[in-house]
Amino acid sequence: DxxxxxxxxxxxxxxxxxxxxxxxxxxxxxxxxxWYRQIHSQGPQYxxxxxxxxxxxxxxxxxxxxxxxxxxxxLPHATLRDTAVYYCIVRAPFRSNDYKLSFGAGTTVTVxx
Amino acid sequence: xxxxxxxxRHLVMGMTNKxxxxxxxxxxxxxxxxxxxxxxxxxxxxxVYSLEERVENNSVPSRFSPECPNSSHxxxxxxxxxxxxxxxxxxxxxxxxxxxxxxxxxxxGTRLTVV
Numbered sequence: 001d002x003x004x005x006x007x008x009x010x011x012x013x014x015x016x017x018x019x020x021x022x023x024x025x026x027x028x029x030x031x032x033x034x035w036y037r038q039i040h041s042q043g044p045q046y047x048x049x050x051x052x053x054x055x056x057x058x059x060x061x062x063x064x065x066x067x068x069x070x071x072x073x074x075l076p077h078a079t080l081r082d083t084a085v086y087y088c089i090v091r092a093p094f095r096s097n098d099y100k101l102s103f104g105a106g107t108t109v110t111v112x113x
Numbered sequence: 114x115x116x117x118x119x120x121x122r123h124l125v126m127g128m129t130n131k132x133x134x135x136x137x138x139x140x141x142x143x144x145x146x147x148x149x150x151x152x153x154x155x156x157x158x159x160x161v162y163s164l165e166e167r168v169e170n171n172s173v174p175s176r177f178s179p180e181c182p183n184s185s186h187x188x189x190x191x192x193x194x195x196x197x198x199x200x201x202x203x204x205x206x207x208x209x210x211x212x213x214x215x216x217x218x219x220x221x222g223t224r225l226t227v228v
Contacts, residue, residue: 034216043203043219044156045115101205101217103156 004088009108018075020107022088025069031092033064035073036103037084044087044103047073078111116140119204119220127228128194134223136187136204144210145187147179148203156203162187163210194227
């Protein structure tokens with residue numbers, strides 16, 4: 001899997017948009033970008049994923065640069081409940097004998113009132 | 114609510130006890146996983162099941178014994194654990210094992226403390 005780089009932490013004001021960057025400069029053409037988050041003492045939660053087009057769902061938007069070497073997760077209106085560790089993962093599909101979803105250190109996002 | 118349910122949520126056990134963790138999903142997924150998360154460490158994959166067959170065992174000590182009686186249920190049997198086994202144990206499922214354009218759904222985890 002391609003290595004990802006995320007800032008270790010960031011603060012965000014409640015009600016404002018949170019923009020979380022992720023660098024994945026060694027991404028391969030068939031690798032997807034996934035975002036998960038983990039709220040303290042809970043299991044990881046899937047947020048969104050994409051290949052090369054921008055994606056949006058009820059939780060967030062994912063913006064992938066044209067060269068696919070970086071992406072940004074956007075939480076449009078952050079709430080206190082969005083305080084969590086956010087993980088950016090790059091993963092290729094259709095790989096046999098490699099089932100691990102590898103989580104790095106992620107970005108600790110703290111939403112402040 | 115992710116559709117993956119783990120019980121119990123918290124467990125305290127002695128080193129000579131035998132206990133089991135349970136995971137259940139009714140999402141129609143074919144793959145189920147056990148992960149371990151120790152304090153300030155990344156998630157560690159322990160076991161992988163696809164259609165009730167174990168397909169990966171990441172050198173996990175034999176004091177951890179998984180069981181997958183059907184595609185909806187996964188157990189982790191614990192015996193003679195050590196204090197360093199204290200961690201958050203997470204179950205996950207996915208539609209299929211190859212992660213092909215699909216997401217994983219995680220349970221809330223079981224917080225295990227070995228005394």
